[in-house]
Amino acid sequence: MKQFVWLVVFMPILALSAKSKKEYIEDLKSPDDNVVIAAAQQLGKDEVKDAIEPLGEVLKSKRSAGVRIAAAAALGRMDTKGRPTTILREAIETDPDNHVVYAELLALLNLKDTKNPDLMRAVEFCEANKSSDIFISDIVARIRKIVPKK
DSSP: OHHHHHHHHHHHHHHHHOOOHHHHHHHTTOSOHHHHHHHHHHHHHTTOGGGHHHHHHHHTSSOOHHHHHHHHHHHHTSOOOSHHHHHHHHHHHHOOOHHHHHHHHHHHHHHTOTTOHHHHHHHHHHHHHSTTOHHHHHHHHHHHHHSOOO
C-alpha cells in the first residue's frame, strides 16, 4: 500500500520536473549561468545530437569560463565524429582563456576523432601559441601519443 501511495503522490511531481531535450536546448539561452551549465551537462550526458550547434554557440560566446567549459565538456561526450571536433578547434583558436582551451582539448581527446584534420589543426595551434601553459602542453602531448606528427 505504501508503494502505491508513493507512486500516486510522487510520480506526477517527478514527471513535471523532468525536462525534454528541447527544453534543455532552450535552457542554453538562459541568462543564468547555472541553468546553462546544468543544461549543457544533461545534454552531454544524454548525447543529444541536436544540441551540437547550440552548444557550439555557447562555447563561442562571451559567457563565463564556467559556462564555456560546460559546453566543451558536453561536446566531448557526444560520441560523434566531425562537427563537434570542428567546433572545438574553432573555439580553441579564438578563446583567450587557457582554462577553457584546456577543457576544449580534453573534449577533443574524449571524442577520439583521430582522422579529422581539425584535431591536428587544434593541436598545432596550441603547440605554436599555448606551449607556455603546462596543462595545455600536457594534453597536447597526450593527443600526440594517439596521433603523432606525420
